[in-house]
Amino acid sequence: MLFICIETMVLKKKKTSKKNSSSSKTTHREILEEIIRVDHAGEYGATKIYDGQIAIFGKNSKLGKTIQHMADQEQEHIDKFNELILEHRVRPTALLPLWNVAGYALGASTALMGEKAAMACTVAVEKVIGEHYQEQLELLGDDHKDLKKTISKFRDDELEHHDIGIEHDAEKAPGYKIMSKVIELGCKTAIAISKKI
Numbered sequence: 001m002l003f004i005c006i007e008t009m010v011l012k013k014k015k016t017s018k019k020n021s022s023s024s025k026t027t028h029r030e031i032l033e034e035i036i037r038v039d040h041a042g043e044y045g046a047t048k049i050y051d052g053q054i055a056i057f058g059k060n061s062k063l064g065k066t067i068q069h070m071a072d073q074e075q076e077h078i079d080k081f082n083e084l085i086l087e088h089r090v091r092p093t094a095l096l097p098l099w100n101v102a103g104y105a106l107g108a109s110t111a112l113m114g115e116k117a118a119m120a121c122t123v124a125v126e127k128v129i130g131e132h133y134q135e136q137l138e139l140l141g142d143d144h145k146d147l148k149k150t151i152s153k154f155r156d157d158e159l160e161h162h163d164i165g166i167e168h169d170a171e172k173a174p175g176y177k178i179m180s181k182v183i184e185l186g187c188k189t190a191i192a193i194s195k196k197i
């Protein structure tokens with residue numbers, strides 16, 4: 001009799017744990033904070049990169065207009081993350097002043113190297129950001145459907161920027177491969193730091 005009782009209890013426990021594991025995923029608060037903090041930092045940096053490029057090419061040049069289109073979308077992205085950081089009470093990264101200077105310097109210096117180099121910078125940055133947003137979509141639970149929708153839309157915008165760079169001969173920039181690797185590594189490092197600090 002005791003054996004039957006124990007067996008029934010074990011079976012019940014197994015059923016319950018199976019039910020829990022299949023229930024919809026919820027996002028840990030720490031993960032949510034990291035996502036919003038790093039995206040806010042990244043979008044801020046992106047607006048500065050394009051500011052730096054536009055300062056060199058001018059708003060009214062042919063390439064300047066293309067860059068302005070991307071800059072306008074980055075402005076929408078940072079506006080949204082400015083809202084989200086307040087709504088979810090997330091501390092912004094302490095490194096915003098650094099990303100301000102580093103972003104602008106990256107944009108301006110690649111633009112000074114020429115149109116193809118500027119586009120190579122866009123390709124490298126947007127590739128990392130697009131992948132980064134994709135990873136976040138897999139991390140977020142069903143409890144943040146609106147945020148997932150926002151990130152999914154922004155990921156598509158970043159991939160469009162990446163493709164614009166490719167269409168404008170980014171891959172023909174002198175030293176394209178090494179420049180891409182250096183910028184990609186820089187972006188990945190900035191992402192890792194901005195999640196925490």
Ligand SMILES: [Fe+2]
Binds near residue numbers: 043073074
């Ligand atoms: Fe963006």
Ligand SMILES: [Fe+2]
Binds near residue numbers: 046070157158161
């Ligand atoms: Fe972008």
